[in-house]
Amino acid sequence: MKQNFPFSKDIKRAFQNDPPGQWMTVVPTGCIRLNSGYPQPVLVPSIEIKEAVARLIDEEQDLPLHYIGSPRIPELKKFIQQRMQKREVVLSEEELLVTSGACQAIDLISRILLDDEAVVAIEAPTYMEALEVFGNYTEHFMDVPIDANGLDTDRFEEMLADKEAKGETLPRLLYTIPTFQNPTGTTMTLERRKKVLELAERYDFLVLEDDAYGELAFGEQARLLKAMDPGNRVLYVGSLSKVVAPGMRIGWVAGAEELVTAMDWFKKDLHHPFAQATMASYLEGLDFDSHLQELQDAYQRKSSVMVAALEKFLPKSVSWYTPSGGYFVWVQVPGVDTVQMLPEALAAGVAYVPGRYFFLNQEEGREFLRLSFSYAEEEQIVKGIELLGQVIGRTVPQENN
């Protein structure tokens, strides 16, 4: 029965968009998953988490199974404070909220800052789930191009000046993934980071710094926007999804106390005591820096394997950014529609995410695809790229081949 439900204004607006998850591909069994932005199974500490639960229950019995009460929950917050301090960000308890993954943090930030009059500045391309979240609140965006050095701040400055000159609404929020960006894998230079903060002051907007991949650096770690944020304008979003396990749903947001307090009001899934206490129990036995080093080494090897395979198997016309951390390689295949090519790739045995889904203006992503070196094993990566090379070879227009 189709009824005329009395939907809220929010959902009426959201219904105008495509349903979420359009970018998700049903990947046939046996297909090599270069689409999955997941950690590699052997790098997920399953046994250690099993042991962490056993220790937790042995020591605390029912405590972590109530709404509140586990002494390990404050410990998780302290762990996050300490990690942030290592990255030059000193946070009070009131400036930090633990969330159900980075995605909930992005939603809560939207919840307190955005409404149907708000403009959000985003990178083009950007993380598709963040686009979906923002689209639940507003239809006004400003998409700023990204290149090998991250967000193009000169272009951003021109766009802002232009908007101001025309008397148009300026953005309330910039959403950026400055380090090992999803999907491009690129990192914003220090100079551009400073420029972003300068523009935030000048044009009075807040900055959502999504740092889901920031700790997975193959070399030196980039300086956080939040670490050089004189106006307290940066809302930093972190996550243990990429460095421990996404299924635990542990993320956080750090920013001005007034903003964090407001987010806490709207966090109506409460505080997931069992997941948080389990994570705290897992972490307490761990040398986290060594753990990170292992992950960094593993992903660096996998990244090198993927890039070497791309060089070996892909036509000369194809190009990509060589990542210095994170999970992804962003590939341009001139003259090819990567949505149209996907069924053939899946049939050949390799999966990727078409570039289109990472753009507000989807047509801009037509020739792009995102590969992930995180999930598949090294020999699978090589095989997957070889298969992709064959599919591209059959698809690329002759003059480009």
Add this chain to the structure above:
Amino acid sequence: MKQNFPFSKDIKRAFQNDPPGQWMTVVPTGCIRLNSGYPQPVLVPSIEIKEAVARLIDEEQDLPLHYIGSPRIPELKKFIQQRMQKREVVLSEEELLVTSGACQAIDLISRILLDDEAVVAIEAPTYMEALEVFGNYTEHFMDVPIDANGLDTDRFEEMLADKEAKGETLPRLLYTIPTFQNPTGTTMTLERRKKVLELAERYDFLVLEDDAYGELAFGEQARLLKAMDPGNRVLYVGSLSKVVAPGMRIGWVAGAEELVTAMDWFKKDLHHPFAQATMASYLEGLDFDSHLQELQDAYQRKSSVMVAALEKFLPKSVSWYTPSGGYFVWVQVPGVDTVQMLPEALAAGVAYVPGRYFFLNQEEGREFLRLSFSYAEEEQIVKGIELLGQVIGRTVPQENN
């Protein structure tokens, strides 16, 4: 630094309310917790959950630690479908969304239905956290009195007719806890249930049926509103918090497919694979009906112990509803302000929740308090009520004593 942050309209409205959690009391160590709506520690299956995690990881390794992939997640949904079927509600997969506890379900329902123009009909008194959630979306309420037979539907009908006659906005949603209501412990009669559904049709509103306590019946189970819902107007909210463990944050919402789909769009904490798979693993080894029977027996015993102690230790002027299920006893202490009496009760060694926090118009709750027999052990319950009787004896105006 105090800044002028560009808050959304939502949060600006929410800031006009009291901060959430005002009803939470800091209970001194050693104080008997008749305030806590928690399951009793010995009734929380800690060991079984530890074993469930061990089995889960042994059998699935990293699968439940990714975003998706655990075969047990669909099993949890099937379990809920089967439980609902036992209660005469047949649900397709698309009519059921697993949430992070009932609280997130209530928030998602509000999210898709409420905005600043919406009116919500609520019971007076009602669950204080639901009041907080609704207050994040609208300031327009219609509070309908409740008595020993649940929501006063005659009064509700008059109020609706009156609103209609005056051309005032009618409610979009009725929030009700028909069975073992929080805080009163009362249950809506079958006749009134039918009336609620009839009014929903006539006045075109939806019904949020919060059934957090429904399975904890000391006798026969009441028929669900959702089980006699010809117009598909009921959004049923269930939870495993009271019958397994609140800290696992497993709840659900069941209703018209179009509404459930809309809620899924806004569920931006994703789907908590580890918690859901752990719950499924715990449930698969369990005779759930026997488990429920044990809980029902235990809580019935504890309820009887509390009621007997109330009869023995409380002044004659004090009255209460004798519960037939759930967690709570709602007590009226004529002539006493229960907020003012609380510090003395805490000093004496017993905690309760003042009635005020369960009312939109807090003054109506002045003489009431909520006791919970769920958390404390039986002898603690007796001791707690004895202490409460002494405190009330010292506080009640002489003519009432």
